[in-house]
Amino acid sequence: MKQANAYLATIMLALVAGLGGNVPALAAATQAAPIRYDAARRVFRIDAGKVTYAFGVNADGELQTLYWGSRLMAGDPLPVAVPPAPRSSFDPVGADTPQEYAGWGGPITVMPDLKVHFADGNRDLVLRYDSYRIDDGKLQVMLHDRRAGIDVMLNYSVDAATGIIGRSARIENHASQAVTLDRAASASWNLPPATDYSLRYLTGTWASEWHVRTRPLTPGATELESRRGSTGDENNPWFAIERGAQWNESHGRVWFGALAWSGSWSIHVDQDVLNQVRVTGGYDPFDFSYRLEPGQGLDTPVFYAGYTDDGIGEASRLMHQFERDRILPAHGHPKLRPVLYNSWEATGFKVNEAEQERLAGKAAALGVERFVVDDGWFGARNSDHAGLGDWTVNREKFPHGLKPLIDKVHALGMSFGLWVEPEMVNPDSDLYRRHPDWVLNFKGRPRSLGRNQLVLNLARDDVSQYVFQVLDELLSRNDIQFLKWDYNRNWSEPGWPQQAPDRQQQVYVTYVRHLYDIIRRLRERHPGLEIESCSGGGARVDLGIMGLTDEVWPSDNTDPSDRLSIQDGFTYAYAPAVMMAWVTGSPNWVNGRSSSLDFRFLSAMQGGLGIGADILKWTPAEDAVARRYIAAYKDIRATVQLGRLYRLLSPQGHAPRSATESVAIDGRQAVLFAFLRQGQDAQAYPTLYLQGLDETARYRYRLIHGKAAAGTPAVASGAYWMHHGIDLELRNDMDAAAAVFERIGTAGNVRR
Incomplete structure (x- = not known):
């Protein structure tokens, strides 16, 4: 009592x-x-969505994870925190404790969150609980090593709708000497001991991003990371861990998470000798060093994570909802992505006012809502060898500046967008000739080129201020609604010669902080501006950059068949609300594969629809097809972009078939897409069983494209479509179909 x-x-x-x-x-x-503290038992408990998360303070003063899983009843007891019993002299008390945030010191053998070294040579850091604060639905827990003079403030936020928790740390030096951080994680997530876990993660490379990989977790470690200075596409900062052999899209326990950071990052997944699984994420420790003088501090990125016992499909839908409601700049009121036209494939670098106006006129006639001029409009930019950094309009291509074209685009009823790559510079540019010291470099060492360009060091105050000023001036002088913000190479020679040697590696943090600040200030100065994050395709997609941009470019690969896998993998971690997809020319420039305009449109309509083909070469018949699909897309895009996504057939691993279904948030509409990459042995296409419908409601279906089997009813219950399913006649290579299901009433109240 x-x-x-x-x-x-x-x-x-x-x-x-x-x-x-x-x-x-x-x-x-x-x-x-949502957050409560039991002072008598020293237990913190978070209840949100369908999830309960709990941790406590053990007798040694460590924060120890107690429970993370399906939501418990309010009166259900939670154990007090007790470290694992010692096993031998090699595993004493505290060595394997599943700590919320561990310093490297004492007998610890688990992966630490924080590793430091002091100016006097000490490297021992033992963090103990000090105090807590609950304020405005957020929790702060203070840890410290009083003797060392290090304080760590752990921050917990929780989304009531999805149960997704955000965690970060602020590390402060209150000692009388400097301390250098060798490793600084945002958080560690501890899972219950088990031997039947498997890890899902995303890998890729340019034009081949978003491959879903699965491997069993066994004793040892898996390191997902980017050492590239940016998010990268080799790995993405997202993970999902499933338990048992029966998990699938709709069944199984899944723990999942993503890191909100657009620089070098690490997610370390470790199973220890006690079969405890620990996921530690934050700044990548490779080449990392951050020096704190007395009184200074460092904030880590936020590491978000959630849980569901309804399979990986539900994990994705929870992430999508969380991103739309809590991450995207609109914060719960995301704008629908307009149908976009981009001029790159039509013109390349040969941009000029007359040609762009012709393209704009044709695009508007097709129903396009946003016209974007890509690379080649500025400086001496006639190839990728010159001009980056010189963000002034090329007067040979646009004699009167951009205004006449912008006015034309607006008069046609479209918004205007422009391609920029402001973090880069060509050696053949006025900017580089004036400021060769503004790039990342090691003094006296070679400077490696990527796409004939170098990376500007945004960590420098003068460089970040320059980038902000030139973009602010560009937007102030021109009525621009959209920027396609590109980033086309990795870092190399990441030196910062203007800093002392023991501070140069802070470039990994300061660069990204300045990038975020530039984008944030531009949006404040130019309300209504929308931005796409692009990095040679999908090499900078993460919850950090997503919090400042409205859409992302998943891949430069626009082949509609390859895109089925790319887009499928993307949706494991990120919402269709931000995923841009283009209809480009056939044969496709990536692989020479030919495809019908129907297949290309239906593939792209699963995200934010764009067109990148040279539409001036389209025939009247192709124009008519495009107008029909664009009109159809506008009728379904709210469902596709903002609805609940169900992956019905996976295209991963070069599978011949793919099918997705999106259900509107209000349940009034569902949209089904089905694709056959390659027909096999005259086999019928599998019956598709819809999901997420109201079993007692009635739905009328109509086809956007394709053919349903004879006898398919025009109207049937949600139960019928989900349990009986629908058969589509897809038999030929590169065949596709799409159908819309509209709710028309309950079983006893059908509107005709």
């Missing part, structure tokens, strides 16, 4: 403080409080 009273008293005090002493609101707030 005393424990219960102490528990309730703690809640009451925290809530009164948070509500400013508003006692009448206390009862309701107590019921809804």
Whole structure:
């Protein structure tokens, strides 16, 4: 009884403080409080969505994970925190404790979150619990090593709808000497001990991104990381861990998470000798060093994670909802992606006012809503060898500047967008000739080129201010609604000669912080501006850059068959609401594969629809097909972009078939896409069983393209479409179909 009273008293005090002493609101707030602390048992508990997360303070003062899984009842007891018993002299008490945030010191053998060395040579750091604060639905827990003078503030946020928790750390030096951080993670996530876990993650390379990989977890470690200075496409900072052999899209326990950071990063997955699984993520420790003088601090990125027992499909849908509601700049009110035309494939670097106006006129006639001029409009930019960094309009190509073209585009009823790559510079540019010291470099060492360009060091205040000023001026002088922000190479020679040697490696953090600040300031100065994150395709897609941009470019590979796999993999971690997909020419420039305009449109309509083909070469018949699909897309795009996505047939591993279904948030519409890359042995296409419908409602279906089997009813219940399914007649190579299901009433109330 005393424990219960102490528990309730703690809640009451925290809530009164948070509500400013508003006692009448206390009862309701107590019921809804997602974060609670049991002072008697020293247990923190978070309840949100369908998830409970709990950790406690053990006898050694360590924060120890207690539970992370399906939501428990309010009265269900949680154990107090007790470190694992010692096994031998090699594994003493504390060595294998599943800590929330561990310093490297004492007997620890688990992967630490924080590793430091002091100016006097000490490298021992033992973090102990000090205090906590609950305020406005967020939790802060203070750890410290009092003797070493290091404080770590752990920050917890929680999304009530999805149960996804965000965690980060602030590390402060309160010692009398400098300390250097050798490793600084955002958080560690601890899973229950088991031997039947498997890890899912995403790998890729240019034009072949977003491959879904699965491997069993066994004792040892798996390191997912980017050492490239940016997010990278070799790995993406997302993970999913499933338990048991029966998991699939709709069944199984899944723990999942993603790191909100656009620089070098690491997610370390470790199974220890006790079969405990630990996922530690944050700054990549490779080449990392961050020096803190007395009184200085460092904030880590946010590491988000969630749980579901409804399979990997539900894990994806929770992530999609969380990104739309909590990550994207619109914060729960994302704008629908307009149908876009990009001029790159039509013109390359041979951009000029007259040709762009012709393309704009044709695009508007097709129903396009946004016209984007790609590379080649500025400086001496006639190839990728020159001009980057000189963000002034090329007056030979645009004699009167961009205004006449922009006015033309607006008069046609479209918004105007422009391609930029502001973080890069060509050696053959006025900017580089003036400031050769502005790039990442090691003094006296060679400077490696990538795509004939170097990386500007945005960590420098003067460089970041220059980039902001030239973009601000470009946007101030021209009525531009959209920037396609590109980034076309990895880092090399990541030196910062203007800094002292023991501070140069801070470039990994400061560069990205300045990048975020530039984009944030531009959006504040130019309300309504929308930005796409592009990096040679999908090499900079993460929750950090997504919080500042409106859409992302998953891949430069626009082959519609390859795109089925690319887009499928993308959706494991990221929402269709941000995924741009283009209809380009046939044969495709990547692989020479030919495909019908129907197949290309239907493939691209699964995300934000764009067109990149040379539309001036389209025939009247092709124009008519394009107009029909664009009109059809506008009718379904809210469902496709913002609805709940179900992956019905996976195209991963070069599988011949792919099918997806999107269900509108209000349940009134569902959209089905089906593809056959390659017919095999005259086999019929598998029956497709819809998901996410109301079993008692009636749905009328119509085809956008393709043919359904004879006898398919025009109207049937949700139960029929989900349990009986629908058969589509797809038999030929590169064949596709799409259907729309509209809810028209309940079983006893059908509108005709």
